[in-house]
Amino acid sequence: MMQYEITKEKSAEYLRQAIHHMSQQDAAFHPVSYAVWYEYSSGEHARLIDEVNDLIEKEKKLNEKSTAHLFHKHIAATDPDSAKVLVERFNQVVTDITTSTKQAGQETSQFKKSLDAWSGEIQQLEPQLGAQLGSLLSDTLQMQSAMHGLQHKLESSLEEISDLKSEIMKAKQEAISDGLTGLMNRKGFDSALHQCLDTLPDQETCLVIADIDFFKKVNDSYGHLFGDKVIQAVARVLKTVSGNLYTAARYGGEEFVLLLPHTSMETAREIAENIRRQVAAITIKNNVSQRLISNITISLGLTVYQPGESVDSFITRADQALYTSKAKGRNRVTMIEDALAAA
Numbered sequence: 001m002m003q004y005e006i007t008k009e010k011s012a013e014y015l016r017q018a019i020h021h022m023s024q025q026d027a028a029f030h031p032v033s034y035a036v037w038y039e040y041s042s043g044e045h046a047r048l049i050d051e052v053n054d055l056i057e058k059e060k061k062l063n064e065k066s067t068a069h070l071f072h073k074h075i076a077a078t079d080p081d082s083a084k085v086l087v088e089r090f091n092q093v094v095t096d097i098t099t100s101t102k103q104a105g106q107e108t109s110q111f112k113k114s115l116d117a118w119s120g121e122i123q124q125l126e127p128q129l130g131a132q133l134g135s136l137l138s139d140t141l142q143m144q145s146a147m148h149g150l151q152h153k154l155e156s157s158l159e160e161i162s163d164l165k166s167e168i169m170k171a172k173q174e175a176i177s178d179g180l181t182g183l184m185n186r187k188g189f190d191s192a193l194h195q196c197l198d199t200l201p202d203q204e205t206c207l208v209i210a211d212i213d214f215f216k217k218v219n220d221s222y223g224h225l226f227g228d229k230v231i232q233a234v235a236r237v238l239k240t241v242s243g244n245l246y247t248a249a250r251y252g253g254e255e256f257v258l259l260l261p262h263t264s265m266e267t268a269r270e271i272a273e274n275i276r277r278q279v280a281a282i283t284i285k286n287n288v289s290q291r292l293i294s295n296i297t298i299s300l301g302l303t304v305y306q307p308g309e310s311v312d313s314f315i316t317r318a319d320q321a322l323y324t325s326k327a328k329g330r331n332r333v334t335m336i337e338d339a340l341a342a343a
């Protein structure tokens with residue numbers, strides 16, 4: 001994980017170095033090249049540094065393509081959060097420059113207007129001074145056009161930043177989603193769980209862990225693709241039941257979790273029972289035999305968070321409850337209230 005808890009001076013030093021490196025390349029000034037060279041300058045990212053050095057040795061300069069490749073491989077894909085921070089930082093740099101350029105542009109334009117107004121009158125009174133003013137006017141026009149050019153370039157940089165921001169948000173979302181079901185994946189759930197327990201330690205919070213019964217047999221009997229359809233069907237039940245109130249996720253292969261903040265054990269048990277019943281009612285067409293397959297069941301374990309306990313012990317207790325459901329014959333919900341009951 002890249003670190004950004006560094007002093008302002010250090011950060012400014014990296015920024016200076018990054019801008020120096022960027023100016024030596026073929027790639028333009030934009031957030032992608034900024035992110036790559038900032039990381040390079042910070043010296044934190046050994047693999048990125050090695051690859052940049054190899055490329056420079058071979059190609060002399062980094063172009064748009066190699067810069068984008070380095071960004072996606074070493075920054076956006078491995079650490080979308082840090083990529084976001086880098087892009088935002090570049091955004092700030094560009095916004096600051098844009099604001100001062102705009103201001104300078106306005107001042108130049110004001111100056112040109114005054115010159116325009118005076119030069120006509122002075123031309124008549126003092127022809128020589130009028131000529132000097134004419135040349136000053138032409139310099140001002142040149143400066144104004146340079147300002148417009150720079151402003152235009154900076155504005156397109158800002159557009160690029162906004163595109164990149166959405167790309168990073170998308171990558172961030174993909175990093176915590178499960179591709180097969182569209183539910184949150186384990187990584188996303190673990191962070192949601194930590195966040196929930198950090199903010200609601202004194203509220204009643206329940207956790208359900210569910211696992212499809214005899215799933216190996218489902219795969220063996222009807223094939224892996226059919227197994228995938230079963231996983232998707234169970235995920236749909238969880239999605240519907242959880243709505244916007246609860247957080248559902250695919251925790252592993254055929255295992256699911258449901259986090260229920262502000263929920264009593266009794267309500268959570270009713271919800272878990274509802275999920276169990278809805279899964280038992282699922283029928284899926286087997287595309288090979290064209291027959292409808294039912295008898296899909298899940299076992300569920302449920303527990304309530306004990307204030308002060310660790311996340312691991314919370315999950316372990318829900319897992320123990322699930323194990324009990326499996327041991328007692330499957331297709332059932334088991335509740336374990338606290339550590340004593342689990343023992």
Ligand SMILES: Nc1nc2c(ncn2[C@@H]2O[C@H](COP(=O)(O)OP(=O)(O)OP(=O)(O)O)[C@@H](O)[C@H]2O)c(=O)[nH]1
Pocket residue numbers: 211212213214215216217219223224225226227228231252253254326330
């Ligand atoms: N189709 C499909 N199968 C998967 C996926 N992930 C894991 N599995 C299979 O899920 C099965 C899990 O089997 P087991 O852990 O033995 O458990 P089980 O057969 O469900 O038995 P119990 O949990 O004891 O009821 C394995 O055969 C895995 O190959 C997946 O994404 N798709």
